[in-house]
Amino acid sequence: MTIPASLEGRRVLVVGASSGIGRALALGAGAAGARVALAARRLALVEEAAEEIRVAGGEARAWGCDVTSEVDCARLVADAAAWMGGIDVLLYMSGSSPLVRVADAPASLWHEMLATNLVGAALVVRGALDYLRGAADPVVVVTTHSMGAPWPWLGVYGTTKAALAELARALRSEEPHLRVLSVAVGNTASSFADNWDPDVAGRALEQWVADGLLRYEVLQCNEMADAILAAVLDPSGPDELLIAGAEV
Ligand SMILES: NC(=O)c1ccc[n+]([C@@H]2O[C@H](COP(=O)([O-])OP(=O)(O)OC[C@H]3O[C@@H](n4cnc5c(N)ncnc54)[C@H](OP(=O)(O)O)[C@@H]3O)[C@@H](O)[C@H]2O)c1
DSSP, X not given: OOOOSOOTTOEEEEESOSSHHHHHHHHHHHHTXXXXXXXXXXXXXXXXXXXXXXXXXXXXXXXXXXXXXXHHHHHHHHHHHHHHTSOSEEEEOOOOOOOOOGGGOOHHHXXXXXXXXXXXXXXXXXXXXXXXXXXXXXEEEEEEXXXXXXXXXXXXXXXXXXXXHHHHHHHHHHOTTOOEEEEEEOOEESSTTTTSOHHHHHHHHHHHHHXXXXXXXXXXXXXXXXXXXXXXXXXXXOSEEEEOOOBO
């Protein structure tokens, strides 16, 4: 990890910490001296990440949380804040990206994706507002580099992420003392594509290449996490930023 021990004393909640970028962020925050509350649905994986932080000398605790449940979101924020004595930084990493064309997406999928990628963020932030308001440290949400130039087969996902970016703007307008960072994430090697049907993924990839959409080198999760934590530690930086590999 290249992050300096500058999160010393900060209390960090990472939602979506069982894998990928969220897991790397939790480990990075722990290594940088933060007390870390980790959450996601796969509790065994979240426990494992928390244990890794503790073994390295940090403080961490795991919770199971399905962000599509309002009850889970409220309980997580209350429990994590009680354990840490407050919340300074909230990293909302939960997200899901089905590979499906808009023409084939049923209403149930739209509802599930909106619940995971958008409404969950609103619920967790709402619960944490009393802790976060006035703090110099931010709420971070992650959108996608493809906003504005949607990738075919990822239209449902991209639409929910564009709404998440607008939620971040709405929070800034309603909560002027809240720092809300919206990070458009470039391609990162994680498990986000694990559930994609290989045949559909093959056809989608062909079209993405033909359309010239693969613009950035793929980053590793720890590289992405380091860059996001650097943005967290820079209060004078922009509220909306793109973090991606070099252009290819
Ligand atoms: N990788 C990329 O190229 C890329 C590009 C742009 C944006 N992003 C965004 O980066 C974020 C992290 O994704 P990743 O790439 O690291 O993929 P990932 O490894 O699949 O991580 C997704 C995380 O979201 C959590 N999650 C999903 N549904 C949830 C639910 N209902 N309740 C609670 N947590 C839930 C997962 O945990 P559980 O399954 O255990 O609940 C997991 O921890 C996502 O928001 C993704 O959209 C990634």
